[in-house]
Amino acid sequence: MKVSIIGGGGRVGASAAFALQCYNIVSELHLLDANEQAAQGEALDLLHGASFAGDQKIYAGNYDRCSDSDLILITAGLRRKPDESRLDLINRNVTLFKQILDSLRTAQLKKDAIIFVVSNPVDILTRLAIDHLKYDPTKVIGLGTQLDTARFRSLIALETGLPPSQIKALILGEHGDSMVPIWSSATVAGVSLLKFPNFNTAAQQRVFDRTKTSGAEAIKLKGGAGYAVGLTIAEVIHAIALNQEKVLPISTQLTGEYGIRGTCTSLPTLINRSGVIKRFEIELWPKETSMIQAGAKQLDATYAQIK
Numbered sequence: 001m002k003v004s005i006i007g008g009g010g011r012v013g014a015s016a017a018f019a020l021q022c023y024n025i026v027s028e029l030h031l032l033d034a035n036e037q038a039a040q041g042e043a044l045d046l047l048h049g050a051s052f053a054g055d056q057k058i059y060a061g062n063y064d065r066c067s068d069s070d071l072i073l074i075t076a077g078l079r080r081k082p083d084e085s086r087l088d089l090i091n092r093n094v095t096l097f098k099q100i101l102d103s104l105r106t107a108q109l110k111k112d113a114i115i116f117v118v119s120n121p122v123d124i125l126t127r128l129a130i131d132h133l134k135y136d137p138t139k140v141i142g143l144g145t146q147l148d149t150a151r152f153r154s155l156i157a158l159e160t161g162l163p164p165s166q167i168k169a170l171i172l173g174e175h176g177d178s179m180v181p182i183w184s185s186a187t188v189a190g191v192s193l194l195k196f197p198n199f200n201t202a203a204q205q206r207v208f209d210r211t212k213t214s215g216a217e218a219i220k221l222k223g224g225a226g227y228a229v230g231l232t233i234a235e236v237i238h239a240i241a242l243n244q245e246k247v248l249p250i251s252t253q254l255t256g257e258y259g260i261r262g263t264c265t266s267l268p269t270l271i272n273r274s275g276v277i278k279r280f281e282i283e284l285w286p287k288e289t290s291m292i293q294a295g296a297k298q299l300d301a302t303y304a305q306i307k
Contacts, residue, residue, distance in 0.1 A: 001241040002028035004069040006100055007076030008060070009038025011223070012118060015230030016073060017058075021046055024054035025238050030069065031060045033076065063103040069113060071237060074129075076100060077119035082220045089120050094306050097125050101132045114240055114275055117142040117251075118233060122175045123299050124306070126251050127264040137253040139275040144251030144266035145171040146232045147225075148179055152211045154228075159207050160199055162188050169193060170249050171211065172266050172288075178295035181208045184285045236271070243273035247280065254296070257281045258289055263296040263303075 003020060007013040008031025020026050029046070033039035039060040047058045066072060077093050097119060104115075115135060117126045126142030129135060148171035157164035169186035171179050183204060186193040193199060210217075218225040239246035247268050254260045257267055257279050270277040284292075 001026045001070045001237075002030065002068060003071045003073055003237060004030040004032065004066045005073045005075060006032055006066075007074065007119070009033030009035045009040075009042055010075060011226045012229050012233075013073070013075040014042045015226040016075065016118075016233040017042065017046055017230075019230040019234035020237060021049070021053045021056060021058070023234060023238060024056070025241050026056065028057040029059075030065055031058075032062055032065070033060075036060070063107045066104060066107045066109060068110060070110070071114045071116055071240060072104060072109065073116045073118065073233065073237070074100060074125075075118045079219070079224055082216050090124055090302060090306060093119065093121070093125070094128065097128060098132060101129060105133060112274070113139070115140045116233075116236065118229070120175070121302075123251050123264045123266075124303055127253060127262075127299075127303055128306070130253055130264070137276070140253070141236070141269075141271065141276065142175070142251030142264060142266075143229070143233060143236070144175050145173065145179055145249045146236060146266070147229050148175060148211060148214075149249050150228055150232050151214045152181065152207070155207045155210055155214075156186075156193065159203055160188075160196060162196075167193070170268070172249055172268075173292045173295040174265055174299055175251065177212070178291070178298055179212060180288055180291040180295065181211070182284065182288055184288060185282070239271055240273055240275075245270055245272045245277065252276050252279065254279065258292055258296075260293060260296045263299050265292070265296050265299060267292075 003026050005013045017029050031039045031043045043060040119125050122142040130137050130140045152171050153167040154164050156167050166189045170182040173180040247270050249266045250269050251264045251266045253264050268280040
């Protein structure tokens with residue numbers, strides 16, 4: 001599989017490229033960036049380690065070289081400020097994103113190419129990609145709460161002392177301020193997380209509060225997230241590359257789930273090489289359902305302002 005990374009010269013794009021190189025599943029990595037020199041430098045740095053990682057083709061290029069890509073990963077965008085919500089980014093990022101989409105249209109992508117949006121605000125931009133390109137919604141996905149879910153599980157582990165890999169807990173809804181922690185299905189090694197001693201309401205709130213502010217915390221401490229987001233991106237791409245059906249909390253355009261239609265937001269979603277197969281409308285606590293619905297209404301209101 002060939003993956004083109006738009007924004008490959010930036011922190012997130014380069015981290016994703018490195019994660020994809022280390023796992024040696026995709027066969028070709030094409031990096032492009034408005035800062036051409038940065039993309040060339042990242043591609044060269046990755047290429048220098050190729051003898052240890054695998055035999056992937058790794059290079060920097062332009063939009064014309066996206067034409068035969070199997071997956072287009074869009075990480076380009078202006079960074080969020082520490083005190084700025086992801087939705088506040090919309091007025092600064094939409095123009096840039098439309099320029100990227102227009103360049104992809106000119107490049108004439110393969111009919112079965114998957115468009116994978118990571119740029120923020122990811123739910124808004126995922127929907128914009130579908131509408132602006134008039135693209136098949138089953139072939140456009142956003143990273144959504146995949147990253148929030150990874151943070152959530154790791155912070156639960158930190159709070160409880162339990163192994164991170166055995167924690168199964170989800171964040172659904174918007175990748176942003178209205179994200180929803182799904183405590184109703186959270187487990188550790190198959191046991192309800194809420195049954196574990198000392199993991200009371202106060203502990204749950206501490207974990208969720210830090211999860212919700214983790215992006216801003218990373219920006220404040222080091223300028224932005226990189227490693228974890230690279231790994232979460234790789235998990236999604238590997239499922240597609242291997243045609244390995246996997247259920248992940250990614251952002252896609254809903255078709256009536258929980259009464260939501262047209263909005264791009266995160267639900268447990270089954271994907272493979274063809275893109276989105278189906279979303280699961282799992283039974284949730286009433287409060288969780290209403291929070292997802294409220295978040296979708298907020299996203300719709302914001303999207304209406306940019307149309």
